[in-house]
Amino acid sequence: MKKTAILFTVLLSVLQQMKSQNPVVQALLDDVRLDSLTNYVKQLSGEKSVVINGVTDTIKSRHYQNPGNEKAFQFMKQEFIRHGYQIDSMQFSAMGKNLFAIKTGYKYPNRRFMLGAHYDNLPLTTVAPGADDNASGSATVLEAGRVFSNYNFPYTIVFALWDEEEPGLLGSIAYVPTIGSDNDTLLGYVNVDMLGWDSNNDSIADINVRPYGNSLALSSRAQLCNTIYNIKLGLHVVNPGSAATDHAPFWNNNYTAIGIDEEYDNDFNPMWHTPNDVLANFNLSFYQKCAKLAYATIADCARDTINTVGIKEIYKNNLQVKIYPNPFTEKIIVSAEKQNQPISKVILSDCTGRVIFEKQITNAYQEISIQNNLNAGLYFLEVISPNGSFTKKIIKE
Numbered sequence: 269m270k271k272t273a274i275l276f277t278v279l280l281s282v283l284q285q286m287k288s289q290n291p292v293v294q295a296l297l298d299d300v301r302l303d304s305l306t307n308y309v310k311q312l313s314g315e316k317s318v319v320i321n322g323v324t325d326t327i328k329s330r331h332y333q334n335p336g337n338e339k340a341f342q343f344m345k346q347e348f349i350r351h352g353y354q355i356d357s358m359q360f361s362a363m364g365k366n367l368f369a370i371k372t373g374y375k376y377p378n379r380r381f382m383l384g385a386h387y388d389n390l391p392l393t394t395v396a397p398g399a400d401d402n403a404s405g406s407a408t409v410l411e412a413g414r415v416f417s418n419y420n421f422p423y424t425i426v427f428a429l430w431d432e433e434e435p436g437l438l439g440s441i442a443y444v445p446t447i448g449s450d451n452d453t454l455l456g457y458v459n460v461d462m463l464g465w466d467s468n469n470d471s472i473a474d475i476n477v478r479p480y481g482n483s484l485a486l487s488s489r490a491q492l493c494n495t496i497y498n499i500k501l502g503l504h505v506v507n508p509g510s511a512a513t514d515h516a517p518f519w520n521n522n523y524t525a526i527g528i529d530e531e532y533d534n535d536f537n538p539m540w541h542t543p544n545d546v547l548a549n550f551n552l553s554f555y556q557k558c559a560k561l562a563y564a565t566i567a568d569c570a571r572d573t574i575n576t577v578g579i580k581e582i583y584k585n586n587l588q589v590k591i592y593p594n595p596f597t598e599k600i601i602v603s604a605e606k607q608n609q610p611i612s613k614v615i616l617s618d619c620t621g622r623v624i625f626e627k628q629i630t631n632a633y634q635e636i637s638i639q640n641n642l643n644a645g646l647y648f649l650e651v652i653s654p655n656g657s658f659t660k661k662i663i664k665e
């Protein structure tokens with residue numbers, strides 16, 4: 269959301285619902301297992317052997333120029349297939365290959381949330397465990413594959429594993445311009461890169477965010493999830509967040525994205541990019557909390573019409589307004605895109621023309637909330653501004 273955006277909120281249902289646990293998300297979080305997470309870290313960092321296509325092997329490095337990189341790709345692909353996912357991949361350079369595992373939404377298959385991590389690593393030595401950077405994130409995505417497979421979501425969820433992050437975010441940079449080419453809309457992306465290090469045991473994680481797309485709203489959602497699902501991380505919101513990992517290409521193309529990571533600024537892992545980046549250095553309780561926060565954020569978004577979705581609509585006199593999400597379940601937001609085009613009034617009517625809600629706007633920044641348990645169906649939202657007006661069909665589910 270732009271800093272100049274004028275935002276007000278029309279809550280058409282009980283606001284308190286937004287602050288309560290979703291039982292499906294809570295059940296999913298209860299399924300997360302630390303031993304499963306660490307087992308994946310061990311397998312990806314060479315501490316434990318893997319069986320790939322029936323052959324026992326060890327991933328000694330995931331550096332993009334090391335044969336272990338392809339082994340890691342095959343291992344992760346195999347895990348997602350085992351958990352019933354549809355697989356896609358993207359070859360973007362001679363050696364570079366992104367992996368995608370897709371869980372198609374039962375209601376909005378073309379609207380996606382995405383959780384991703386890079387799987388390549390450093391240094392370029394024969395043995396490069398890269399446990400924190402970024403087997404921790406890759407294992408988080410793999411464990412998500414196991415846990416999420418037991419639940420269905422109205423929105424599509426895509427698990428992404430990026431290659432060639434270390435030489436310059438090459439995998440995610442190659443991917444982002446392809447978003448929408450298959451008529452899919454990306455509603456939000458959560459990146460995880462380094463989740464294992466918390467040397468002072470303060471349980472503080474960073475949320476890296478910048479004001480692109482609806483990233484600030486997604487950051488707020490993650491913070492809310494930390495509270496309502498009792499994850500017990502301390503959260504340090506970094507804005508402008510680090511551009512040194514795979515959420516950055518999403519921001520650069522105005523998509524909604526955040527990065528959940530250990531503290532890059534105050535408590536950085538000194539073993540980073542060395543052969544000593546191993547699981548033994550992890551703060552395991554912190555690691556599990558970070559993984560849970562990533563899952564809670566994605567699952568809570570994908571269960572619910574979270575307001576990270578927005579479609580810009582241009583109407584009379586170039587009035588630019590976003591009305592989202594539509595269809596909606598709990599609340600709908602009307603947002604003017606330009607400060608010099610304030611909205612002066614909104615009127616909500618049912619399909620017989622009966623006015624259900626009407627609000628004069630005197631302060632562009634005010635937030636309006638009403639409690640109104642609308643029945644499912646078609647409604648009309650009229651937006652009036654000094655520059656013109658329009659009426660939009662909206663659907664309550």
Ligand SMILES: [Zn+2]
Pocket residue numbers: 386401402433461462513
């Ligand atoms: Zn990394």
